[in-house]
Amino acid sequence: FFFCCLRRSVMRLEKCYFCESTVYPGHGICFVRNDCKVFRFCRSKCHKNFKRKRNPRKTKWTKAYRRASGKDMTVDTTLEFEKKRNRPLKYDRELIGTTIKAMKRIAEIKHNREARHIERRLRGKKKERTMEAIKELRQFKHIIRPPTATKPTLLQIKASQRAKRLQQERTKKDKNTLDDHLPTPVQQQS
Amino acid sequence: MGRPQARSRKHTSKDKRKDIKTKHRVKDLDQIIVDLKPENAEKLEKQEVDPDLPGLGQHYCISCSRYFVDARALSDHRKTKIHKRRVKALKEDIYTGPQQLIDNGKPIMRDESN
Numbered sequence: 001f002f003f004c005c006l007r008r009s010v011m012r013l014e015k016c017y018f019c020e021s022t023v024y025p026g027h028g029i030c031f032v033r034n035d036c037k038v039f040r041f042c043r044s045k046c047h048k049n050f051k052r053k054r055n056p057r058k059t060k061w062t063k064a065y066r067r068a069s070g071k072d073m074t075v076d077t078t079l080e081f082e083k084k085r086n087r088p089l090k091y092d093r094e095l096i097g098t099t100i101k102a103m104k105r106i107a108e109i110k111h112n113r114e115a116r117h118i119e120r121r122l123r124g125k126k127k128e129r130t131m132e133a134i135k136e137l138r139q140f141k142h143i144i145r146p147p148t149a150t151k152p153t154l155l156q157i158k159a160s161q162r163a164k165r166l167q168q169e170r171t172k173k174d175k176n177t178l179d180d181h182l183p184t185p186v187q188q189q190s
Numbered sequence: 191m192g193r194p195q196a197r198s199r200k201h202t203s204k205d206k207r208k209d210i211k212t213k214h215r216v217k218d219l220d221q222i223i224v225d226l227k228p229e230n231a232e233k234l235e236k237q238e239v240d241p242d243l244p245g246l247g248q249h250y251c252i253s254c255s256r257y258f259v260d261a262r263a264l265s266d267h268r269k270t271k272i273h274k275r276r277v278k279a280l281k282e283d284i285y286t287g288p289q290q291l292i293d294n295g296k297p298i299m300r301d302e303s304n
Contacts, residue, residue, distance in 0.1 A: 015288040031212075035221060039287075051210045053218070057285050064285055084289055 018046035018056050020063035073117040078110035217255040219284050225252050226280065253277050 014023040017039045029047050031039040041047040049059060056064040066072040073079075081103075089095070137144075141155070152160070208214060217225070225234055231252055240247035249258040251267055253276050258264040267273055 017287050020288040033218075033221075048210075051212070051215075053216075055285060057283075063288070 014040045016040060016042035016046050018042075018050050018059075018062060018064075071118070071121065073114050076110070076113055078106050078113060081106050219280060220286055222253060222255055222280060223284060225255070253280055 011025055013025075015021070016023050016028065018041060021042045023040050023042045028040060028042045029044070031041070031047070031050075033039065039050065041050065049056075056062045057068045059065055063072065067074050209216075224230060234250055234252050237247045237250060244257045245259045245263070247257055249261055249264040250256070251258065251264060251273065254267070254273055256267070258267060
């Protein structure tokens with residue numbers, strides 16, 4: 001017998017082992033180790049770094065480093081979709097169609113979330129720090145006041161003034177309630 | 191003429207040396223982790239006499255994947271910083287690649303799939 005195998009070459013976008021960027025067909029180098037593990041590299045830079053046995057988690061420009069140091073988003077539901085599964089699926093045209101649509105949408109969402117993650121990281125903690133400082137001041141302002149001072153602090157003066165003002169308003173209000181019962185003079189334009 | 195200049199290795203970088211070539215390749219950390227498993231470690235510590243290897247292959251440091259000439263060399267090696275660094279590195283989380291697999295890549299047989 002002579003079996004003619006029609007092998008269709010499947011194009012697949014791989015991830016570079018070192019920097020995790022996409023390796024397009026026709027690019028990069030693929031290294032197969034003695035234990036049959038396949039390493040793909042997008043360019044000679046990554047390949048050379050790999051040969052020098054550098055750890056991608058410590059090489060600053062790689063995705064592995066950025067994830068390990070929290071610079072890029074690590075935990076997200078959109079990243080779950082990128083996981084490879086070894087389960088073979090029966091070909092279903094509709095499924096393929098919906099998958100392609102979903103892929104586009106998920107990519108959008110993922111992109112936005114990653115951008116937001118970086119934004120949040122770069123925003124800094126200035127606002128949070130000032131709020132914390134205000135809170136702390138309010139809590140311990142009685143300590144800040146020197147114990148030997150006999151003069152009232154500005155805050156105390158203002159507080160007493162405010163109390164006086166409120167009391168005056170209250171007394172005014174009490175006087176006004178009597179007037180409320182009388183009919184208000186309505187100016188009629190003749 | 192004067193004597194030839196002694197070749198100094200002061201300004202050569204380790205990375206430029208020939209040991210980076212694939213034919214001089216040494217085991218990767220993820221391979222060594224497999225070696226360190228008790229079933230494999232047993233075999234590696236008691237290897238057959240191999241005349242091609244230094245020390246006939248009898249003195250092997252698993253974490254550094256290196257053969258030594260005699261037991262003393264091996265014990266001296268175990269005190270070195272390089273060895274200690276390697277042991278420490280092996281305890282850390284090792285980078286296995288970008289591919290994330292569902293169920294840790296366990297292959298699912300066709301019979302199991304719907």
